[in-house]
Amino acid sequence: MASDVAADRTRVLEAADRLFNARGVQAVGMDAVRAAAGVPLKRLYAAFPSKDALVVAVLHRRSGTWDAGIAAASATAASPRERLLAVYDFLGEWFRSDDFRGCAFINAFGELGGVSPAVADAVRVQKESFQRYLAGLVAELGAPPALATQLALLAEGAQTTAAIGGSPEAAAHARAAAGTLIDAALAVPTA
Amino acid sequence: MASDVAADRTRVLEAADRLFNARGVQAVGMDAVRAAAGVPLKRLYAAFPSKDALVVAVLHRRSGTWDAGIAAASATAASPRERLLAVYDFLGEWFRSDDFRGCAFINAFGELGGVSPAVADAVRVQKESFQRYLAGLVAELGAPPALATQLALLAEGAQTTAAIGGSPEAAAHARAAAGTLIDAALAVPTA
DNA sequence: ATCGCCAGAGAACGACCGTTCTCAGGTCCG
DNA sequence: CGGACCTGAGAACGGTCGTTCTCTGGCGAT
Known part of the structure; x- marks a missing residue:
C-alpha cells in the first residue's frame, strides 16, 4: 500500500502527458x-483500462x-x-516553455478525433469551456457575445502559429489584436 | 503504358489525402x-519511396x-x-464541405511534427507562404505588417475552431474580426 | 518453518504496421 | 511459335503495437 492507485495515476498521467506532447499519441507505446x-504494466492497466482511456x-x-x-x-x-488580455499573457509564457509543442487538445483532435469519439468529445468539452470563460468576461464588459468568439479565434490561432512557426510572439500579436477588437466592440454598443 | 507514373501519383495522392483527412495519418495503413x-503496392512504392514521402x-x-x-x-x-476578406469567405465554403475535418497541415504537425522533420518542414513552409500572401495584401493596403500576422491568427483559429466545434460560422466571425482589425489599422497610419 | 498470497518483471499473443519478395500469368519481340 | 521480360496480386518479413498471462520471489500469518 506504499504506492496507492491515486499515486500511480498521477505518475502515469505526468509521464504520458510529457511523452504524448513530445511525440504525439500513436508514436508512444504503452511500454514507453x-x-x-x-510503474509496472499491471498497475498501469489497473489505473487506466485502455490507452484510449489514458489519453x-x-x-x-x-x-x-x-x-x-x-x-x-x-x-x-x-x-x-x-482579465481578457491576461489570457494572451498566459499563452505567451506557455509558448516560451521548452517543451511547448502546441495545444494538446488541437493535436489530439487532429490525430485521433476521426477515430476516437471519446477523444473528440474531450477536446470539444475543453474548447467549449474556454469559450464560456471568455463569454463570461465579455458579458461583464458589456460587449456583444460575438466578441468572445473572435477573441477565442485569436487564442486558438496563436497556439497553432506559435507551435508550427516556433514563434512565441504570436501571443503578443494576439493580445494586440484582442485589445483592438475589445475597443471596437465597446465603441459601438450594439451594432 | 496505359497507366503512367504521373497518373498513379495522382490517384494515390487523392486517395491518401481523403483517408488521412478522415482518420489521421498513422491510423491509415499503406495497404488501405x-x-x-x-493501384498495386509495387506501383505505389515506385511513385513514393516511403510513407513519409507520401505524407x-x-x-x-x-x-x-x-x-x-x-x-x-x-x-x-x-x-x-x-481580397483579404475573401480569404475568410473561402474558409467558410471549405468548412461547409462534408469531409472537412480541420487543416491538414495543423493536423499533420500535431501528429507527426515531433517525429518527422520532413513533415514539420512542409507544414512550416505552407504556413509561411500563407503569411507572405497576407503580408503582400496588407502592404498593398498600406497598413502596418503586424496586421498580416493578426489576420493569419484569425484564419488559423477559425480552422481549428470550425473543425473541433463543427461550426462553419467560425469563418464569418473571423471575417468580421478581420474587418474590424483592418479598419483600425488604417485609422492609425503608423502607430 | 511452511504455506498461501500477492506484486513485479517481462514473456507471450494476436494483430497490424511499412516494406520487400515471390511467383504465376500475360505480352511483346524475334 | 518460343522465350525473355514485365506486371499484378498477395505472401512474407521483421518489427511494434495494445493487452494479457505466466512465473518467480518475497512477505505475512499460523
Whole structure:
C-alpha cells in the first residue's frame, strides 16, 4: 500500500502527458509510458483500462492545468478587459516553455478525433469551456457575445502559429489584436 | 503504358489525402491507400519511396489546392481589403464541405511534427507562404505588417475552431474580426 | 518453518504496421 | 511459335503495437 492507485495515476498521467506532447499519441507505446512512469504494466492497466482511456485522462488533466494557468494569470488583473488580455499573457509564457509543442487538445483532435469519439468529445468539452470563460468576461464588459468568439479565434490561432512557426510572439500579436477588437466592440454598443 | 507514373501519383495522392483527412495519418495503413487508389503496392512504392514521402507529397498537393482556392475566392474582389476578406469567405465554403475535418497541415504537425522533420518542414513552409500572401495584401493596403500576422491568427483559429466545434460560422466571425482589425489599422497610419 | 498470497518483471499473443519478395500469368519481340 | 521480360496480386518479413498471462520471489500469518 506504499504506492496507492491515486499515486500511480498521477505518475502515469505526468509521464504520458510529457511523452504524448513530445511525440504525439500513436508514436508512444504503452511500454514507453510504463518505463517513463516507473510503474509496472499491471498497475498501469489497473489505473487506466485502455490507452484510449489514458489519453482522455491526460486531456482531462490538461484541462485542469489550463484553467489554473488562466486563473493565475488573471489574478492580478483588475478589470474584465485586463482579465481578457491576461489570457494572451498566459499563452505567451506557455509558448516560451521548452517543451511547448502546441495545444494538446488541437493535436489530439487532429490525430485521433476521426477515430476516437471519446477523444473528440474531450477536446470539444475543453474548447467549449474556454469559450464560456471568455463569454463570461465579455458579458461583464458589456460587449456583444460575438466578441468572445473572435477573441477565442485569436487564442486558438496563436497556439497553432506559435507551435508550427516556433514563434512565441504570436501571443503578443494576439493580445494586440484582442485589445483592438475589445475597443471596437465597446465603441459601438450594439451594432 | 496505359497507366503512367504521373497518373498513379495522382490517384494515390487523392486517395491518401481523403483517408488521412478522415482518420489521421498513422491510423491509415499503406495497404488501405493502395486499396483506395486501386493501384498495386509495387506501383505505389515506385511513385513514393516511403510513407513519409507520401505524407509530404499529400501536404504539397494540399498547398496547391489551398492556393488555388484562395486565388479563386479573391478573383472577384476589387480591392486589397476585399481580397483579404475573401480569404475568410473561402474558409467558410471549405468548412461547409462534408469531409472537412480541420487543416491538414495543423493536423499533420500535431501528429507527426515531433517525429518527422520532413513533415514539420512542409507544414512550416505552407504556413509561411500563407503569411507572405497576407503580408503582400496588407502592404498593398498600406497598413502596418503586424496586421498580416493578426489576420493569419484569425484564419488559423477559425480552422481549428470550425473543425473541433463543427461550426462553419467560425469563418464569418473571423471575417468580421478581420474587418474590424483592418479598419483600425488604417485609422492609425503608423502607430 | 511452511504455506498461501500477492506484486513485479517481462514473456507471450494476436494483430497490424511499412516494406520487400515471390511467383504465376500475360505480352511483346524475334 | 518460343522465350525473355514485365506486371499484378498477395505472401512474407521483421518489427511494434495494445493487452494479457505466466512465473518467480518475497512477505505475512499460523
